[in-house]
Amino acid sequence: MSRSETFKPLYRTLADRISQDIIHRNLKNGDFFCTLKDLCDDYGVSIITVRKAVSLLEGNGILCCKSAAGIYIANRDFLNTLNTFNRIILIPHHHYKSRLNLFFELRLSALLQAFAARGYIGFPIYREDLNSERISLLSDRIHGVVGGNTMSGDLISRRNALPPLLLLNPPGNITASKRACLCRYDFRQQFLDSCRFIERRNPQKIIRIVTDPAYHLPELEDRISCGMRQFDTPPLDHEESAIETGRRLAGELFDHSENCFFWITDDFVAFGFHAVFLERGVNLIAEKRILANASPSLPIVEAVGVPVIGFCPTKIGTDAASFFCDFLETAPEKRTGGLLMIQPTANRPAQN
Known part of the structure; x- marks a missing residue:
């Protein structure tokens, strides 16, 4: 490649640095940026170079120069679009494309939208496409990596060879650091909120169907006074x-269900469980004898009424992406390692 093909004029390099400065300062459309003299002083270049760089950005619609007033941001959105192609956040996905999970897909969608709003492009790679060759093609452009619970152990073991990490709901033995920030779900608060809901029903006995070990909190489970039987599903x-x-478990437990409250840690398991009872003439929702721990915002949850x-x-994805962007845009030497704790919420039937 000849020198003429690789040479980049100084004013174009300056235009790139100005663009990054606008992004790092999180300036919006209409915000004051600086004056021409400020740019000369800040970057140590001549007024001629500054004028060429500003003219280039003005021609692209990014900046607007106002006589005797200085330089203002004209179109930050366009700058975000140009910049995202070199600001990738890799999202290795544990799930297969053929076995999509609604909760995780909604979380992923929110992550992608929130990253785009901050000038990054989220790049999900599903399990069947996850290989080192594909990742290496993007290596120079990857600013961060997002991993879920099942990916956390592998990612944290290689954290020194990877860009900064965001780990979503990682195992309890993983701690935050200058290279990894964490987003945890407050299962303890979810358990306490669930207990308060159940106590208002004053049940004689409780059967809790646990679909994920993360829901187990032995120090709290032992405090339940009315006696609780727990069943762990595969x-x-x-x-x-x-x-x-849910339907299978309902068939197994129906004959032992009198005066019993059912606490189920998955919404679709709860739907199947409730359906079998309904078919046999028992409406667990109307009798206020069922609670699910899951996403309270899904339309089907609202329709069924559990x-x-x-x-x-969606809230997890949006909040976690914003949290990670703040982490990435903090100077490495000033990062302290962050923890974002997501609080549980209740749908309308669970608020009564």
Whole structure:
């Protein structure tokens, strides 16, 4: 490649640095940026170079020069679009494309939208496409990596060889650092909120169906006074849907259900469970004898009417992405390692 093909004029380099400065300062349309003299002083270049750089950005619609007033931001959105192609956040996905999970897809969608609003492009790679060759093609452009619970152990073990990490709901033995920030779900608060809801029903006995070990909190479970039996389901998988799991469990427990409250840690398991009772003439919702721990914001949850206390995937994605962007845009030497704790919310039936 000849020198003429690789040479980049100084004013173009300056235009790139000005663009990054606008992004790092999070300036918006209409904000005052600076004066021509400020740019000369800040970057140590001549007024001629500054005028060329500003003219280039003005021609692209990014800046607007006002006589005797200085330089203002004209179109930050266009700058974001140009910049995202070199600001990738990699999102390795544990799930297969053929086995999509609604909660995680909603969380992923919110992550992608929130990253785009901050000038990054989220790049999800599903499990069947996850390989080192594909990642290496993007390596120079990756600013950060987002991993979920099942990816956390592998990512944290390689954190020194990776860009900064955001770990969503990682195992309890993983701690935040200058290279990794964490987003945890407050399962303890979810458990306490659920107990308060159940106590208002004054049940004689409780059967709790646990679909994920993360829901177990032995120090709190032992405090439940009215006696609680717990059943751990095998991991929910593609062989038996969550609704089918709920239907099977309902068939096994129906004959032992008198005066019993059912606390189920998955919404679709709860739907299948409730459906079998309804078919046999028992309406658990109307009798206020069922609660699910899941996402309270899904339309199907609202339509069925099951009380739900849990975590909204859209809020998780939006809040976690904003939290990670703040982390990335903090100078590495000033990062302290952050923890974002997501609080549970209740849908309308669970608020009564």
